[in-house]
Amino acid sequence: MRFAVISTSLNPKSRSRVLAKEAALLLEKRSGEVDLIDLATFPLPLCDGGKCYGDPHVSELKSQLARADGILMSCPIYNYDISAAGKNLIELTGRDVWTDKVAGFLCAAGGKGSYMSLMGVMGSLMLDFHTTILPRFVYTTGADFEDGALESAEVKQRLNLVVDELARYTEKLRG
Numbered sequence: 001m002r003f004a005v006i007s008t009s010l011n012p013k014s015r016s017r018v019l020a021k022e023a024a025l026l027l028e029k030r031s032g033e034v035d036l037i038d039l040a041t042f043p044l045p046l047c048d049g050g051k052c053y054g055d056p057h058v059s060e061l062k063s064q065l066a067r068a069d070g071i072l073m074s075c076p077i078y079n080y081d082i083s084a085a086g087k088n089l090i091e092l093t094g095r096d097v098w099t100d101k102v103a104g105f106l107c108a109a110g111g112k113g114s115y116m117s118l119m120g121v122m123g124s125l126m127l128d129f130h131t132t133i134l135p136r137f138v139y140t141t142g143a144d145f146e147d148g149a150l151e152s153a154e155v156k157q158r159l160n161l162v163v164d165e166l167a168r169y170t171e172k173l174r175g
C-alpha cells in the first residue's frame, strides 16, 4: 500500500505540519511507502476551473496523489473549516485523485469548540467523489504542543490509532 500525507498549512510555525510529519513517520514504519507533501513548499495556482488544470505543478501533485491508495490530510482549522489552501488542493485534484481512495484527517485548531469543523470537507469528498472517509480523526489545540513539538500523550495515542485505522481501511478497500 502506498500513502500520501499532505500538510496544508502555509504557516512556517504550523502545528498541523508537526502532526503530518509524525503521521508520515508512523506510516513509513508500517508500510514503507509514503509521500509527504507540504503545500508551504509546493507552489500551486488558485483553482479557476480552467487554465489551472494545465499547470505543471498541478499535474505533478495529481500524479503523486493518484498513486497513493490512502491519503492523510493535515489541516489548520480556519473559520470552522479547513483552510483555503486545503480546499484549493481538493478543487485542483478532483475525482482522479479522490475516487475509490481512503482519506483520513488530522487537524490543528485554536480551541476545543471547533471540533466539528472537518465535517464539511469529509461530507463533500464523500458525496462528490465517493471517497471512503476514515471515521476517526485527530483534533488538537495549542495545549497539546510545547515549543512546537507534540507533547500530549493522549494525542500521540490517537495519532497511532488513526494511522493504524488508515492502513487497515486502505488494505481492505485496495488490497
Ligand SMILES: Cc1cc2nc3c(=O)[nH]c(=O)nc-3n(C[C@H](O)[C@H](O)[C@H](O)COP(=O)(O)O)c2cc1C
Pocket (backbone or CB within 6 Å): 009, 010, 011, 013, 014, 015, 016, 017, 075, 076, 077, 078, 079, 080, 081, 108, 109, 110, 111, 112, 113, 114
Ligand atoms: C484565519 C484564521 C481563522 C481561524 N479560525 C479558527 C476557528 O474557526 N477555530 C479554531 O479553533 N481556531 C481557529 N484559528 C486558529 C488556528 O486553527 C490555529 O492557529 C492552528 O494552529 C492553525 O493550524 P497550523 O498551526 O497548522 O497553521 C484560526 C486561525 C486563523 C489564522
